[in-house]
Amino acid sequence: MQNLLRKSVYSQFNPPYQQCNICCEEVSTHDLMSITTKCNHKICRACINRYINKQLNEKGNVKIECFVNRCNFLMGYEDMKRVASKDLFERYEYLSFREAIRQMPDFRWCHNQKCGSGQEHLEREISPIMICIACGKINCFTHDVIWHAGRTCTEYEVEKNTIDGATRAAIERDTKTCPRCGIRIYKYGEKVFLILR
Structure with missing residues (x-):
């Protein structure tokens, strides 16, 4: 009886162990x-x-x-x-x-890296220009990038379809500007890569 009591107390304070797969x-x-x-x-x-x-x-x-x-x-x-x-x-x-939020068809995130805000843009059929209500940065709703200054959406689309334009669009879409030095960077996990043009 005493041995059973000891085993019970031992198993209560020392739970069984098993190997993690x-x-x-x-x-x-x-x-x-x-x-x-x-x-x-x-x-x-x-x-x-x-x-x-x-x-x-x-x-x-x-x-x-x-x-x-x-x-x-x-x-x-x-x-x-x-x-x-x-x-x-x-x-x-x-x-x-x-x-x-990203699944909402009228929603876009602001592309100002210091902002982090987003909003619905219900006028997308009328105007692709989306002005962020939080920071005032101008974004392109159609292409989901910072507004392509000096170019209409059609001109931007034509440029984007060239090799140089596609490269520039990918860099603008997938990288951010380093706040200290201004060089475009790409972060993957804990690693940061410099993007040199």
């Missing part, structure tokens, strides 16, 4: 969690959070799938709330909100 570390069974409620693939909390961090912060992906054995069930809002750290969950909510 990703990092191969022995972790408490309390730290093994299913990635989604739709599947039973259990991974340690640290591995799940590393995976979520990579998807959100390096890839900007909010549609996060279970990656065990190519399961591909999507993590839902409640799954994310259950397994993600507080910081990752806040990042997920922020990116999910931006993704939902």
Whole structure:
């Protein structure tokens, strides 16, 4: 009887351990969690959070799938709330909100890198010029870029279809100007690349 009592007390304060299928570390069974409620693939909390961090912060992906054995069930809002750290969950909510807004056909983000605001532009059929209500920067609704000064949308489209124009459009779309030196930069994850023309 005394041995059973000792085992009961021992197991209560020393939970059983199991190996995580990703990092191969022995972790408490309390730290093994299913990635989604739709599947039973259990991974340690640290591995799940590393995976979520990579998807959100390096890839900007909010549609996060279970990656065990190519399961591909999507993590839902409640799954994310259950397994993600507080910081990752806040990042997920922020990116999910931006993704939902981006789906609105009349919505555009301001391309002033210091602004970060966006708005609906209901006059898109009448005028492609969209003036940001937060900072006053002029954007082109049609091409989703800073306004192409000195050119109409048609002229911009023709220029964009040349090799030089396509290169310039890609640089303007995918890079930002460094606030210190003015050189165009491209950020991928934690790495920053200089764009030299």
